[in-house]
Amino acid sequence: MSKYDFQAIEQKWQAYWAQNATFRALGPGDEGFDASRPKFFVLDMFPYPSGAGLHVGHPLGYIGTDIVARYKRMTGHNVLHPMGFDAFGLPAEQYAIETGVHPRDTTRKNIANMLRQLKAFGLSYDWDRELATIEPDYYRWTQWIFLQIWGSWYDEEQDKARPVAELEQALEAGEYLVGEDGDLVSAGSEGARTWQSLDESEKREFIDGRRLAFISGVPVNWCPGLGTVLANEEVTNDGRSERGNFPVFKRPLRQWQLRITAFAERLIRDLDDLDWPEPVKLMQRNWVGRSRGASVEFRVAGSDEAIRVFTTRPDTLFGATYMVLAPEHPLVETVTVPDQRQAVSTYQAEAGARSDVDRQADSRTKTGVFTGAFAINPTTGEEIPIWIADYVMMGYGTGAIMAVPCHDSRDFEFAKTFSLPIVPVIAPDPKWLAQQAEAIKLEEDPLECYLADPTVFPEAFCGQGTSINSANREVSLNDLSTAKAQQRIISWLEQKGLGFAQVQYKLRDWLFSRQRYWGEPFPVLHGPDGRIQPVPESELPVVLPEMEDFRPSASDDPEAEPKPSLGRAPEEWRLVEVEGQRWERELNTMPQWAGSCWYYLRFIDPHNSERFVDREKEHYWMGAGGVDLYVGGVEHAVLHLLYARFWHKLLYDLGHVSTSEPFRRLFNQGYIQAYAFQDARGVYVPASEVVEEDGSFYHNGQKLTRSYGKMGKSLKNAVAPDEMFAEYGCDTLRLYEMYMGPLETSKPWITRDIVGVSRFLQRVWRNFFDKEDGSLLVSEEAASGEIRRLLHATIKQVTHDMETLSFNTSIARLIELNNALVGLDSLPREVAEPFVLMLAPLVPHLAEELWQQLGFTESLAYAPWPDFDERYLVKEEVEIAIQIMGKMRGTVCVAPDAVEDDVREAALAEEKFRRHLDGKTIRKVIFVPGRLLNIIAN
């Protein structure tokens, strides 16, 4: 073979791998499985099968994981490397609606197309494990897991989820009682009722109220444009749907929710042990949003009512000069005095009508209305006014706050606007005072002025400090630091029964139902008396009914009622007869994220019809902390990764999986970006048709402006892989994508640059085969010392880079090695073989071909990864940097084991170094063996 015929080679080896099932992963129970080898589970975030097809940016991460998978096979691991499709959900359904074809047909077609495109990249997936979340064999188990969640409660004492049946047993046995407020209390609690004293419906209500999947009527995100409700995570900052950018409204609706909040603490705590990018951990911590503080009760003056608030600064309690309720707070109706009723309800109506977008727009100016009622500050005994204002949210804490205007910037603004009293209870630190005084050019003593009137400065002091003005007959916080003051006030509050230390989370329960067609049906039946009953496990899956019209009931009207698509399903699906009564199926479907919460587990055992995953197989592949490497984009930092961790922990608590976390190591790949071009009207023109002339860009003679962004349809700057395959081949494309830069960063696609790696592969070929007759140039002669040293240095570096996924630098080292081989008459086998093995993960087709040409009859997929020998890394001579007074002046060559005196002598022997020392005395010499000598003189 005289020419590198990539087309023929790539076809040949892809066929070979398929025929020989080269990448079939053997696990426990499979014939030929070798349990003595370590396992490696390397996973990609599986894609949505969109109709648009792939561009060169999509497979970036897949190429990365493929290289790791191939490398790990060569280092003796049993590798699990699967791929599948996340095919339920809005994108697939929206696409189906656009084309008017049933989503099952469009998604299956899209999957087939995407499979074809993926396979062309020569990725070493075990395709026998391919799965799609839309197949009944798969979503049967998604439904099964939902039933596990429904059948569980959270045991706070044991800090884990447990089956509801165990709760019922414990109640039956009297280990627990039902408290006055309907809460769960331990035996012996005062005023508690026994389980037996409850009637059937009370019992059911009690249990249903503790389930981890429950129906509740809290305000949810209603998106009429999509015809469905959405999770908090699916709503953007400006109150729109992440999918489709439709407006979203808060409305109280009865919906399914999953009690993810029960796991809040563990979802934060367990991040510590994960090998994840710090920014992702931080985003998750922020999303869960843990804050410590106190719950405090304020009595309403002249009434039996009390307002409970959460505060992170109980130490400022003496400074609470008013209270604010969220406009939606239930106590607003009871406390408002008749004179203020009109103003209050007007304000409530206004606040209710404002969308989140409006509230966002003028978040700076504070509005509110006095209710006419007063609460009593428990520390001072003073009556403080109760206001309502939309800067307090119903969704966080208790929906009410104690306002400490002197030490909270929002309360400060509000108090200034409505002339409410502002009392300092923390002495600001001198640095802050000095800064503030500087800002307003204050001449007098800043502390004195501040204490006299805290509004002299434009800002409130919100930091920690020493408490002042904080004492009553029973307790004094004065002169205490913030931490100490908090401790003291909390113990005082506890003593008085007015409050206690509390931890609050930002995380809300997960809104889990959607009114769309294209999702997993809930395996739940609703009885005529409002009872809920699960579909028995033996009857799973509940298959989506065939429907002509699967479109959602979308609307522009925010008042439109949600109408699940399944409401139009045929009666024989909707209605089920149980013991002579007609029960109706749940008509909502599960959200997109359900299927992706556990797919990694199904890959372990994709065809099991008895269990969602075989225990022994799960134990093997998920051992040592779960998936060994999980690669995907940062966009899933909160949504998918938080939901999946939640489900996994629940399955762990119930004993269904063996690790408490699903993904031990997470890696975020960057994006491939590309230049995009707009004409004078701002319309994007296809980047492929743009011509460059003297640094300007033209399309049909029109001058264009150039911008830069993520590759895709909207910017018309996508590059299709097919063109690249045709011109350069798949190995070259793979290599270029890895060579562009670090896998984790975003970087620009520049088609011109691909010739660099193409030339490299051509040159590799020419090093192996004679240009004229195509004969193999490999010889059995030993390599020279220099080539051998370079080979071993390359093995060392490339091996290291494989572990850190630094493929760009390993490729650079391989290019260097290859360049060094160019001048040789023949290629020593001792270099050729390890060189091919190192190329194998990166350019597998070419490497297989070379391996075969070297005389091997089997695939190199499981050939042992080359080792390096430290002995060969020793150079005969090393260059030592010579610095005079810390400045680089050149280098000297010495033996690698040269000591300071040798190097110094060699340096001083040369005029070019001595020159800089003329007339100076050497004061000090710094020597770093093998690297540098620095002579200090004056």
Added chain:
RNA sequence: GCGAAAGUGGCGGAACUGGUAGACGCGCGAGAUUUAGGUUCUCGUGGUUUAGGCCGUGGGGGUUCGAGUCCCCCCUUUCGCACCA
């Protein structure tokens, strides 16, 4: 506003715990092969310069024998959160 990450030649990017800045590739320049273009090969390529140097990793300070790397201040870009009490 708060938080995080990043700023290195004409371009993509190297540089492990402070120790020869710019590996490798693109582009560019010169030469060789070729009828020519392309391919291929060799050499060169941070800036400046009086050829000894001098200046260079966003800007300004600092620590150190020595700073792209550590510390402080500032600028720019990207991302995340956003009245979270």
